[in-house]
Amino acid sequence: MKKYWRCFICNDIHYGVKPPEQCPTCMAINAYVEVSSEEAKKIINPTESKFDQEKFRRAIEEFAKKNEFQINPDREKVKMLLTGLFNNEQNQGLKYCPCRLITKDFTEDLKLVCPCNFIIHETYQGKKDGECWCGLFIKRR
Amino acid sequence: MKNLIMFWARECPHCKRMMPLVNRLEKEEGISFEKLEIWHNEENADLMRSYRDIIAPKCGGQLRTPTFLNTETKDVLCGEVKYEVLRDWASE
Numbered sequence: 001m002k003k004y005w006r007c008f009i010c011n012d013i014h015y016g017v018k019p020p021e022q023c024p025t026c027m028a029i030n031a032y033v034e035v036s037s038e039e040a041k042k043i044i045n046p047t048e049s050k051f052d053q054e055k056f057r058r059a060i061e062e063f064a065k066k067n068e069f070q071i072n073p074d075r076e077k078v079k080m081l082l083t084g085l086f087n088n089e090q091n092q093g094l095k096y097c098p099c100r101l102i103t104k105d106f107t108e109d110l111k112l113v114c115p116c117n118f119i120i121h122e123t124y125q126g127k128k129d130g131e132c133w134c135g136l137f138i139k140r141r
Numbered sequence: 142m143k144n145l146i147m148f149w150a151r152e153c154p155h156c157k158r159m160m161p162l163v164n165r166l167e168k169e170e171g172i173s174f175e176k177l178e179i180w181h182n183e184e185n186a187d188l189m190r191s192y193r194d195i196i197a198p199k200c201g202g203q204l205r206t207p208t209f210l211n212t213e214t215k216d217v218l219c220g221e222v223k224y225e226v227l228r229d230w231a232s233e
Contacts, residue, residue, distance in 0.1 A: 081152060084180070087152065091181075098150055098152040101189055121201060
């Protein structure tokens with residue numbers, strides 16, 4: 001079960017089954033202590049970070065650079081998908097994939113938040129021209 | 142008259158690509174689909190969710206768009222396919 005962890009040096013918050021050995025922000029070793037979700041939320045909340053479509057596009061480009069996939073070069077398709085993601089965030093609370101529907105089981109629906117774990121999907125895994133279901137990410141060619 | 146539904150989403154590129162094929166099929170074969178948008182219409186979304194047990198096993202375990210459903214036979218076709226595949230599925 002995932003829990004919240006707080007770095008006692010710099011207040012980094014980590015959400016996972018165990019704490020990182022090294023804090024990625026202040027590099028302290030064995031610095032994480034388990035905290036409640038309420039405490040974690042209070043620490044995170046003051047750091048507001050708004051994302052518009054362009055900022056999100058840059059973020060996923062940076063994310064893709066470090067991996068074996070890239071953003072689809074079809075800009076029109078990407079624009080349509082980003083519009084859908086932001087509409088879904090506005091209407092449903094999270095950037096759910098525009099090409100799949102939420103079940104209303106929150107934990108299950110976290111699998112639909114973009115970027116999703118598409119590398120295990122049959123549309124991507126083991127395919128030369130693999131892509132995520134919606135086509136936002138494609139295997140680098 | 143067959144009871145065929147196309148679940149689609151406004152910002153889904155696969156749906157955008159399939160829509161002209163569906164329109165062509167309706168025109169050429171006289172088959173009609175009930176086209177239900179699922180991200181901007183909660184009633185349509187609930188209807189798609191009500192078919193989850195039928196749709197998900199044929200769509201990677203999820204509710205994906207576009208999904209074509211024959212509500213009588215419970216036959217499902219999922220995703221972007223060629224015109225001939227859609228035609229043969231709808232004609233069965």
